[in-house]
Ligand SMILES: Nc1nc2c(c(=O)[nH]1)N[C@H]1C(S)=C(S)[C@@H](COP(=O)(O)OP(=O)(O)OC[C@H]3O[C@@H](n4cnc5c(=O)[nH]c(N)nc54)[C@H](O)[C@@H]3O)O[C@H]1N2
């Protein structure tokens with residue numbers, strides 16, 4: 105019998121249950137009694153809500169009217185219940201049959217060239233759906249498979265393979281039990297992946313040092329009351345998480361990590377030139393008194409009976425590029441590193457000291473590093489720091505790139521990518537008897553550019569809220585309306601459905617928490633966690649409507665209608681039994697998915713093979729590479745005389761999941777009742793002649809001839825470094841130029857944008 109409410113939650117993230125639809129954090133083999141967090145529970149409640157955006161709702165509202173609604177109010181209408189097509193005469197979504205929908209969409213697709221179609225994926229769809237979807241796109245003839253990962257961890261997908269030959273992080277859960285230090289960079293654990301706090305807390309209680317590098321003091325990184333620990337719940341006793349907290353300026357991470365590396369390398373130099381005994385005796389008199397901290401650092405290493413700060417054996421055996429990196433670190437002056445990072449030299453030396461006295465260090469990071477115009481270099485720097493002391497590929501020492509959406513990592517593993525080189529195309533050709541396209545498809549940014557240029561005639565979204573998640577909101581919304589066909593497969597109503605093409609379909613699907621009954625019985629699906637383990641997931645809730653189809657069924661319906669029997673994929677058979685899709689995935693990727701069906705519900709998941717964990721480097725030179733960024737900070741084309749320019753970063757509140765705004769409370773940051781705020785440093789507020797509570801406009805300060813602004817935000821005084829400010833995503837997205845992205849990864853620079861902050865006449869009407 106299907107469950108609901110709290111009985112449902114008891115199965116969340118359990119080996120026999122369903123995998124949370126919120127974040128991608130690891131699911132342990134030995135679970136806590138309740139293996140979910142506040143935000144996971146919220147995401148579950150949001151999906152199994154009793155509210156419905158049903159026929160009556162859509163009869164009652166034109167899309168023009170709904171355009172004026174806030175993101176929160178659109179989604180709050182509840183679950184979509186029936187397939188719909190926009191009716192131009194009434195400006196409403198009207199009910200249609202599934203067959204009718206598939207047929208018209210297929211007819212449109214067939215009339216287009218495959219290069220004119222975008223197949224977008226948000227990171228929630230299962231491995232089974234994702235595999236079918238990419239195959240559909242390729243059999244149709246398109247590699248245009250942009251996905252949310254392009255806006256998220258693409259900098260990791262590009263940077264990590266160059267550094268260590270892995271496209272994902274190498275850490276697994278047991279590393280948290282074996283490390284003695286964690287560098288926690290640019291990730292907001294308390295909001296974005298609260299279950300990771302269990303692992304952090306357990307580590308801290310073992311004496312592990314947590315070094316936080318983040319412009320904002322984030323509550324979850326500072327202290328944590330574990331709701332799973334009755335003693336903490338009853339007594340209110342908190343665990344202090346970060347042992348040191350370094351408030352780097354946004355975009356200052358290259359400088360900060362260079363600073364830490366400089367300290368490590370120069371302390372190593374000191375030990376080398378003076379010898380361990382003399383340094384231990386503090387004999388190495390610093391030429392310059394300001395070097396005292398460095399001498400003390402080197403002496404502390406000597407006192408611990410260590411000859412070196414760096415792991416020279418590892419560097420020699422496993423890496424390339426060290427000398428160049430070390431020379432760059434020595435060359436950067438402390439003044440420059442301090443100015444760009446916003447950290448003091450003493451802080452960087454202190455962080456280096458903590459690092460050097462630890463034997464197994466994890467590097468955990470998130471969006472504050474990847475969403476930058478230098479996102480790839482940021483990722484390289486994390487790897488460089490790890491390589492200096494051999495902190496990759498030994499227990500407790502690995503890189504943990506904390507993923508966002510619950511299956512965003514897995515989708516890439518089964519072929520959602522615009523890069524044909526990352527997919528076993530020959531294998532697909534052999535299995536399904538078709539000629540896969542070999543051209544490079546569109547990333548999300550490429551897709552936006554093509555849409556702006558009028559080159560895209562059809563867009564299909566497998567989940568997500570494309571038009572809200574991307575940059576350049578205003579121009580993109582205008583261009584979006586000119587697309588001939590927009591199709592969205594979704595659970596809830598959002599702005600990407602309201603703004604629409606000339607022909608528009610809204611196709612409602614089952615959520616992962618719901619029972620998915622097919623011809624062979626109730627189905628399971630699977631996903632990959634942030635630590636590269638695969639998990640089965642079985643829905644348990646009653647479907648929101650009897651008219652919903654599952655995502656695999658919708659993809660198969662579209663594929664069958666479009667492909668009309670060409671190629672040999674058994675779409676119908678797959679839908680009646682998803683284990684057959686898993687067999688196909690295993691045939692396509694035999695090493696990664698060995699015995700997929702057998703291992704589907706293995707407690708703790710089953711691991712994806714990652715050679716870098718074994719110190720096998722799948723890079724072009726078979727080495728782990730130090731890669732030296734040629735700059736500390738990007739240059740922007742900004743009016744140099746402007747004195748009101750701050751560097752904006754965009755944030756998530758504790759009460760949202762991406763563009764899904766659950767409510768208006770960012771409890772951990774003390775913001776209630778509004779999202780229309782800008783966080784500023786008190787010195788900047790005063791310098792700009794403003795006071796807390798004033799209304800201000802934010803105006804993009806990059807000179808490209810366009811006016812981009814968001815108006816009437818309320819100033820909140822906040823502990824954020826001078827020269828920086830922060831606002832919420834997606835409200836701030838209209839400020840971001842489309843070209844403001846990492847050149848290689850094309851990840852938008854959502855965490856660093858120069859903006860003018862100007863006094864406004866009034867507050868925005870929310
Ligand atoms: N509740 C909730 N959970 C979520 C999501 C959600 O929206 N809500 N989204 C999911 C998704 S898709 C993702 S990708 C993840 C995102 O999770 P995170 O990776 O935590 O991303 P953000 O919340 O955007 O915040 C990034 C952190 O980086 C810091 N930061 C900003 N700029 C910089 C910088 O230049 N340098 C450094 N060092 N730090 C910086 C910010 O202060 C913030 O603490 O969470 C997932 N989980």
Ligand SMILES: Nc1nc2c(c(=O)[nH]1)N[C@H]1C(S)=C(S)[C@@H](COP(=O)(O)OP(=O)(O)OC[C@H]3O[C@@H](n4cnc5c(=O)[nH]c(N)nc54)[C@H](O)[C@@H]3O)O[C@H]1N2
Pocket residue numbers: 179225226227228229252253255256257471475508509566567568569570572573574593594595596597598613614615616655754755761762763764833834836837854
């Ligand atoms: N300024 C700024 N912009 C950002 C970011 C940022 O930090 N700052 N972060 C970026 C990141 S990391 C990401 S991942 C993207 C997110 O971009 P997307 O993944 O495109 O957006 P979401 O908000 O996660 O999508 C929410 C919608 O997904 C649909 N949905 C929910 N569950 C399901 C399901 O089970 N199946 C289907 N088919 N649909 C479902 C619902 O209709 C819901 O409205 O945004 C990016 N944009």
Ligand SMILES: [Mo]
Pocket residue numbers: 252255256257507508509
């Ligand atoms: Mo993400």
